Amino acid sequence: MLEISNLHAKVDGKDILRGLSLSVKTGEVHAIMGPNGSGKSTLANVIAGRPGYEVTAGSITYLGKDLLALEAEQRAREGIFLGFQYPVEIPGVSNIYLLKAAVNAVRKHRGEQELDAIDFLALVREKVKIMQMNEQMLYRAVNEGFSGGEKKRNEILQMLMLEPKLAVLDETDSGLDIDALKVVAEGVNRLRAPDRAIVLVTHYQRLLNYIEPDYVHVLAKGRIARSGGKELAQELETRGYGWIETEAAAQRSGAMT
Amino acid sequence: MSVVAVKSAATGFYAARFADLRTRLPGHGLAWLDAARERALRAFEQLGFPTTRDEAWKYSNLALLERRQYAPVSVAAPADPALVVPHDVCGGYLLVFINGQFSAPLSRLPQGTHIGSLGQALQQNPGALRGDIENAPLTHGVAALSVALFADGASIQLAAGTQFSAPIHLLFLSTHADCMISPLNVIVLGEGSTATVIEHYAGVAELPYWSNASTRIRLQANATLEHINVLQESAKAYHTGSITVDQASGSRYNSHSIALGGLFGRKDIGVRLAAEQAQCSLNGLYVTTGREHIDFHTCVDHLVAHGTSREFFKGVLSGASRAVFNGKVVVHPDAQQTDAQQSNKNLLLSEDAEIDTKPQLEIFADDVKCSHGATIGQLDESHVFYLRARGLSEQAARNVLTYAFCEDIIAQLPVEPLRKHLNQALLARLPDGDRLTELI
Structure with missing residues (x-):
């Protein structure tokens, strides 16, 4: 589904990703871990097509298409969902409007009819219940005055409405208390399906207790330093990231000599 | 040293039109009114059209308006309801003025109240209007011209304690090219009364005309007025307008200015908080496109203690349009415990758009709470x-x-x-x- 090959990317003129390769197949859940500054969020934003994230080398293929040739909105309509680390507040635009506009943009792209008001509302209500949110929140401005936890629930609500093929969740667990974390994890788990894939970007192993990944990758200095199963995450929890960074540095200097 | 006023061709043109028209203007023959018109005309002749050398007009150039001469005559238009329908958007009561002339058949007036056209009010009870018309401020040349030539307008006189819940919509429609309409509106709210008045200017698309309006508002103790000012003038129209408000103790004036159309617009809003516990809020929104120009000059005078004023204007500019915001708050020496806030936020959507914003505080009292600020940004x-x-x-x-x-x-x-x-x-x-x- 997603093939990332030798990806190099710059942000503000600074090299962040330096030769990252990753292959994600349908049905899989991948966790991308790593210390601060290792390039995790950059990877998520490059996949979503955020302006200012400049790919200088390498390629990303998504469902056989050259992903880097698509605009951000085209990627979204093709089924890529980015769960934001910092969801923005948009005063004056109601949640329900954004959900409707987003769902209909995707449906239109797929050649499907726009949902009528009744079907749409029924669908939203069902998803709101899963996320244990208050329905009133639908009529409030997008994320305005929401707590950190409410914003992240709202991201997952949007994801459930959009039913993406590939969900990339950027630090969705940050700032969540344990109850909210469980609700968010439940929302993500509901999306797991043989025809979808999920990429979880996270700093901590905690989230992975609730969303079990098939693969765990550790980023260091802009590339994948180590890959493994879920036990790798547990090892990181006890040993920290230091040893991986040391190992990566050793490998690099070894490669040079 | 003597100052010799150099009359421009335009000043002479309008003075001559005034001489032609004066006997046909509403209220002619009332000595005080004839004198007030004469005074206003003399002020106009002396002041002329404002130029960009006047500080208050630095960014707003009337040279093209001055060069093009607009006929200050009322052009009768058939009372065609189809004209009004697209603009009849408030529900409630409606006073329609077409090319400056009141149209009774197109209007919906409340029974048994003093709400109607100024022309009629001048026939019925001119004495009640005298003070307000005589004191209509002649802040600049075109405001003076508007008072000299006023051909009609709305007169709203609410008795003490009247609660008017339905909105009163004053709709000024221009359907004729090259005309100048000069409405004068007088709104007086008696003690403890409340009303919502919409002053709405609209025109037939692409028609060049000039709306030159004056609105005089007086709020007696504890009266509340919601005043909504809407500019939806044609793409070739000029609008100049002055609103002056005098507030007695405990009164509230809430003004909302919405500018969504017109080649050139200039609104002067002056509020005098002349008694304690009076409150005013001036909100505004201008959205300009193409080569449009809009200019809001507001001035709030805190004359006595314990007054509150709030001002919040927002603008969105695209194309090569230009907006001017000049918001002045003056806290006079006796106005202790004044609470004044002012803000102007602008969104510039194109490189060629320009905003000149100047929030201004002048404070002559020492125990006050005042703030002001302006922002200009992109999305x-x-x-x-x-x-x-x-x-x-x-x-x-x-x-x-x-x-x-x-x-x-x-x-x-x-x-x-x-x-x-x-x-x-x-x-x-x-x-x-x-x-x-x-x-x-």
Whole structure:
């Protein structure tokens, strides 16, 4: 589904990703871990097509298409969902409007009819219940005055409405208390399906207790330093990231000599 | 040293029209009114058209208006309801003025009240209007011209304690090219009374004309007025207008100025808080496109202690349009415990658009709470990306955010159907904005 090959990317003129390769197949859940500054969020934003994230080398293929040739909105309509680390507040635009506009943009792209008001509302209500949110929140401005936890629930609500093929969740667990974390994890788990894939970007192993990944990758200095199963995450929890960074540095200097 | 006024061709033109018309203007023969008109005309002749050398007109150039001569005559138009329907957007009562002339058949007036045309009021009870007309401020040349030549307007005189819940919609429609309309509106709210008045200027598309309006408002103790000012003039029209407000103790004046159309617009709003515990709020929104120009000059005078004023203007500029905001708050020496806040926020959507903003505080008292500020910015690109990442096109994302920027000003309008109408008019000003109608 997603093939990332030798990806190099710059942000503000600074090299962040330096030769990252990753292959994600349908049905899989991948966790991308790593210390601060290792390039995790950059990877998520490059996949979503955020302006200012400049790919200088390498390629990303998504469902056989050259992903880097698509605009951000085209990627979204093709089924890529980015769960934001910092969801923005948009005063004056109601949640329900954004959900409707987003769902209909995707449906239109797929050649499907726009949902009528009744079907749409029924669908939203069902998803709101899963996320244990208050329905009133639908009529409030997008994320305005929401707590950190409410914003992240709202991201997952949007994801459930959009039913993406590939969900990339950027630090969705940050700032969540344990109850909210469980609700968010439940929302993500509901999306797991043989025809979808999920990429979880996270700093901590905690989230992975609730969303079990098939693969765990550790980023260091802009590339994948180590890959493994879920036990790798547990090892990181006890040993920290230091040893991986040391190992990566050793490998690099070894490669040079 | 003597100052010799050099009359421009335009000054002479309008003075001559005044001489032709004077005997046909409403209230002619009332000595005090004839004298007031004469005084206003002399002020106009002396002041002439403002030029960019006047500090208050530095960024707003009337040279083209001055060169093109507009006929200050009322042109009768058939009372065609189809003209009014698209603008009849407030519900409630309606006073229609076509090319400056009151049209009774197109209006809906409340029974048994003193709400109607100024022309009629001058026939029925001129004494009640005398003070307000005599004191209509002649702040600059064109304001003086408007008072000299006023051909009609609305007269709203509410008795003490009257609670008017239905909005009173004053609709000024221009349907004739090269005309100048000069309405004079007099609004007096008696003690403890309340009303909502919409002063709405609209014109037939692409027609060049000039609306030159004056509105005089007086609020007696504890009266409350919601005053909504809407400019939806034609793409070739000039609008100049002055609003002056005198507030007695405990009165509230809430003004909402919404400018969504017109080649050139200039509004002067002056509020005098002349007794204790008076409050005013001046809100505004201007959305300009193409080569439009809009200029809001506001001045709030805190003359006595314990006054409160709030001012919040927002602007969205695209194309090569230009906006001017000059908001002045003067806290006079006796106005201790004044609470004044002022803010002007602007969104510049294109490189060629220009805003000149000047929030201004002049404080002569020492125990006051005052703040002011202005911002000029672009849309937040992280917001644009958020919406694109949810599948909205870039243009749709920008429109949604622009609409959201304006939303809080329109949301405060106390007339629901008007909010809807203005939201649509606002979206129509954004590229492909009509696709976003489900927003509202």
